[in-house]
Amino acid sequence: MSAACLAARARLCAGVHWCQSASREAKRPRCEASRASLRELREKTWSAAWLLSAALVLVWGCGGGVEGEGPGASAADAQGAGDGPGAQEDPGALVGYDLRRLRPRQGERLSQMFERVHGEATAEGKRVLVLFSADWCEPCKRLDLELGNMHPRSMIGDVRVLELKEEDWKDAARMDEFNELRRRWEPALGTYPLAVLVDAEGGRVDEMKEAKERLEAEGVDATLPLWLESSRDRGV
Incomplete structure (x- = not known):
């Protein structure tokens, strides 16, 4: 090359x-x-x-406390909030149950928690229904389904449901507090569901099973919303 x-x-x-x-x-x-x-x-x-x-x-x-309060509140809680007797909303509008679940909270006994949330509800003009239930209880499961339903505001809008599940307190080894609170309104333990309407002082004014018998005797469908509505008409 x-x-x-x-x-x-x-x-x-x-x-x-x-x-x-x-x-x-x-x-x-x-x-x-x-x-x-x-x-x-x-x-x-x-x-x-x-x-x-x-x-x-x-x-x-922090764990525990009252489920349904603050940012974590469900849609039903939000719809039920502020629906006391003085509320101006349409009484025929559909709302969900104002449901709060009381769970074990470190540093606060159940009796203290109840007094706190009961006082808050009363201050908001709400009537209070205390519900004791358990996951193994079949009637409780049906009641849980009902608590997910919506009804006219005039029937359920002025009631706050404080729910206590046996499993929450048994798992935390605090069933003594659970039973202590239950005995305020019912001496018998271990039977569910127990649903009690209480007054502003926390005293028992009506109970679901007794109300069921009363409504059936009157020829009225014994449903939870009808009980809540009729109890208000009776001044309960």
């Missing part, structure tokens, strides 16, 4: 090498920028995840 050909090949190879190097150099800033963007995105993601975890700890970290 002639010297001229060899020189031409050398120039060609040098040109290709330069183009490849230039291409790599051109890509390097874009790669660095991409890495920087990825690091920034990762940091933002970690920050958002940390904030979310902190928020969940603030909402749920």
